[in-house]
Amino acid sequence: MTKKKLRSQEWYGRTGKDGFIYRSWMKNQGFPHHLFEGEKPVIGICNTWSELTPCNAHFRDLAEALKRGIWEAGGFPLEFPVMSLGECSIKPTAMLFRNLASMDVEESIRANPMDGVVLMCGCDKTTPSLVMGAASVDIPALVVSGGPMLVGRFKGKKIGTSDVWRFAEDFKTGKLSQEDFIEAEAAMSRSVGHCAPMGTASTMAAMVESLGLALPDNATIPAADSRRKVLAHMAGMRIVEMVNEDLKMSKILTRKAFENSIMVNAALGGSTNFILHLTAIAKRIGVEIDLTDFDHFSSKIPLIANVQPSGEHWVEDLFYAGGLPAVMKEMEKHLHTDAITVNGKTIGENINKAECYDRNLIGTMEKPIKPDSGIAVLKGNLCPNGAVIKPSAASPHLLTHTGKAVVFETIDEYKAKIDDPNLDIDENSIMVMKNVGPKGYPGMPEVGNMTLPKKILDKGIKDMVRISDGRMSGTGYGTVILHVSPESAIGGPLALVKTGDLIELNVPNRTLNLLISDEEFAKRKAEFKPTQLPYERGYVNLFLDKVNQAHEGVDFDFLQGSSGSEVKRDSH
Incomplete structure (x- = not known):
């Protein structure tokens, strides 16, 4: 059986000037000639x-x-x-x-x-x-x-990145000092x-x-x-x-x-x-x-x-x-x-020979750690191309919930208003973040698991329903709906939500809907005007022009499909 010619020999196996050029400069690193002979x-x-x-x-x-x-x-x-x-x-x-x-x-x-x-x-x-x-x-x-x-160690407890969100809540409510925060930084990343x-x-x-x-x-x-x-x-x-x-x-x-x-x-x-x-x-x-x-x-x-x-x-x-x-x-x-x-x-x-050595760490199909896992994909008039939630990291009582929307048009508006004591919000509200999708931010940041308002945290509430067209860190948790598609920046239904609107979430039925009339929905859609993003050059401009939506993987359309390993024509 004839041995297949190595791809590298299209460079190193050449004779004459081309082979000389490909091999000679590599040899300045001390590589002997026999390494280039194709074996x-x-x-x-x-x-x-x-x-x-x-x-x-x-x-x-x-x-x-x-x-x-x-x-x-x-x-x-x-x-x-x-x-x-x-x-x-x-x-x-x-x-x-x-x-x-x-x-x-x-x-x-x-x-x-x-x-x-x-x-x-x-x-x-x-x-x-x-x-x-x-x-x-x-x-x-x-x-x-x-x-x-x-795993980190802090004040006698194991800690990791998931604790960052808990520390942030404790810092906001005064339970954790800045000095403790700094100590935890080194203790976590050890x-x-x-x-x-x-x-x-x-x-x-x-x-x-x-x-x-x-x-x-x-x-x-x-x-x-x-x-x-x-x-x-x-x-x-x-x-x-x-x-x-x-x-x-x-x-x-x-x-x-x-x-x-x-x-x-x-x-x-x-x-x-x-x-x-x-x-x-x-x-x-x-x-x-x-x-x-x-x-x-x-x-x-x-x-x-x-x-x-x-x-x-x-x-x-x-x-x-x-x-x-x-x-x-x-x-x-x-x-x-x-x-x-x-x-x-x-x-x-x-x-075949894999074994479990600790049933506290690894459950079974019959006796799992939790019955719900994986990714739940939601559909509805708020996300016709889909949205996602991780049920295993959510609060069970919020997986079926109807509440009034509290809308933040941008991440900057969220940061400016979230801890305002006059913000009209309670634990039954649904927090909505717009313009953090692939094109809207741009790049689709991990801001979907919005930190709750201080006045909600002060009541001992740790979770609320949150919705965005952005992402969430894999270390995050909560009843967080992400990747709403199409995104708000291009006129997806999320762009039409107003503070006070009722939103119905039903994870068991896989639905997410904005409870307004069809007439009101059509009126708002007709009035929508996309935001002109201030990018005119470079890679970000390419990204905005070519990126797909969340349900398509946020890739560039011109990169889909393998193009193979053919060697490009050289100019030596």
């Missing part, structure tokens, strides 16, 4: 290391572990940087730049001599952006996540890694493992645990084998893989951001999924992992209890166990 697959290490992305700041060490594995398996590792998105630092929101980072990844892979690629992901948007970009090129690819940080609860970062790590794009246990090994480096070493060895087997992403990312991932996300009580990112990845690789799939495949799966924000514990604890393989083992009868994964084995083979 060793070139493995790109796509590294989102950045000191501005603290979740990924340990990736230099992790990359060295990867390289050791690649060398051991007979590969030739070459590390390259791409745009890194730090969730807690980048303005106005990291989501604005997810598509830009994906374009960086796609073109970096396509334009350079690599036969396979390892995607080093951690902070929220780095995972979907790298997977989206690699999927568009479709060469053998494997994901290594950075891992969750160790090791390398991303957020400790099942926020978006850990949800994304679980997403790639359940899709089959990462080795078993990738999702839960703590970042500071030496076994994270062992996993990276083994991933380096495996990516070389994947190149030799020609195991491309399109062979792994099948419809079955996406259905598995939706069900696993439900069992974990994962972030609502999962919907946007999984949808975008599916559209890149050419698999059709829509909002109804998220509701359908989530509905049969209860909450199995007892991890915050839907549960009580942390991702570090989940690893000690058996990790994601143990969670998947409990729901095995619902999964497509024949789906192939990056290690060449099926999902069923990977979880």
Whole structure:
């Protein structure tokens, strides 16, 4: 059997001037000639290391572990940087730049001599952006996540990112001083890694493992645990084998893989951001999924992992209890166990020997942590293209609720008015935030879980119904309706809501409706005038022109569909 010519040989295997140019400058790094002769697959290490992305700041060490594995398996590792998105630092929101980072990844892979690629992901948007970009090129690819940080300790209690929202409420009501806040900052973020609860970062790590794009246990090994480096070493060895087997992403990312991932996300009580990112990845690789799939495949799966924000514990604890393989083992009868994964084995083979070591952390289908989980997709005259809520993180008594709207036209208006003692609002009201969708902000920020008014918190009330066309941090919680589509900035029905209107939420029936007459609805729609956003140049202008709505994944229309790994014409 003739061995397939490596893609990298389109560069390094040339004779004459072209070959000279491609090889000579690489040799200034001390690489001997035999590395370019086509026997060793070139493995790109796509590294989102950045000191501005603290979740990924340990990736230099992790990359060295990867390289050791690649060398051991007979590969030739070459590390390259791409745009890194730090969730807690980048303005106005990291989501604005997810598509830009994906374009960086796609073109970096396509334009350079690599036969396979390892995607080093951690902070929220780095995972979907790298997977989206690699999927568009479709060469053998494997994901290594950075891992969750160790659980914090503050005043004798375990803390993590979900506690930020509780601390903020206590600070607002005077229960927590600024000095305590500063002490908690260091106590919470005490090791390398991303957020400790099942926020978006850990949800994304679980997403790639359940899709089959990462080795078993990738999702839960703590970042500071030496076994994270062992996993990276083994991933380096495996990516070389994947190149030799020609195991491309399109062979792994099948419809079955996406259905598995939706069900696993439900069992974990994962972030609502999962919907946007999984949808975008599916559209890149050419698999059709829509909002109804998220509701359908989530509905049969209860909450199995007892991890915050839907549960009580942390991702570090989940690893000690058996990790994601143990969670998947409990729901095995619902999964497509024949789906192939990056290690060449099926999902069923990977979880066959998985065990649960702590029933406080991992429930069963018969005795789950909570009966409701996953994502509920709502439809109605307020969200004709859909809206989402995470029932496992909501208050059960508010899942069926009718209340008067208190409208904030912008995030700035919300900040200015929310703690005004004269604001006409009570615990039965429904808070509505407009103009925080994909185009409205722009970038669709994580502001949907609005902090409650101080006068409501002072009464001991911790939750109210909140509605927006924005997103919510995966570490957040509450009865929060998100991703209302179409968004208000382009004239979606949310734009027509006025303070005092009645809104009816019925999660069991999957409905969200504005209770006004058809005539009034039509009148307001006719009077709507879109806001002219002040962006005239650069990437933001491209974003506003080309971005899709929430139910379509907030991707660019011209990036959907894999375009393959063809080598562009060179000019040497």
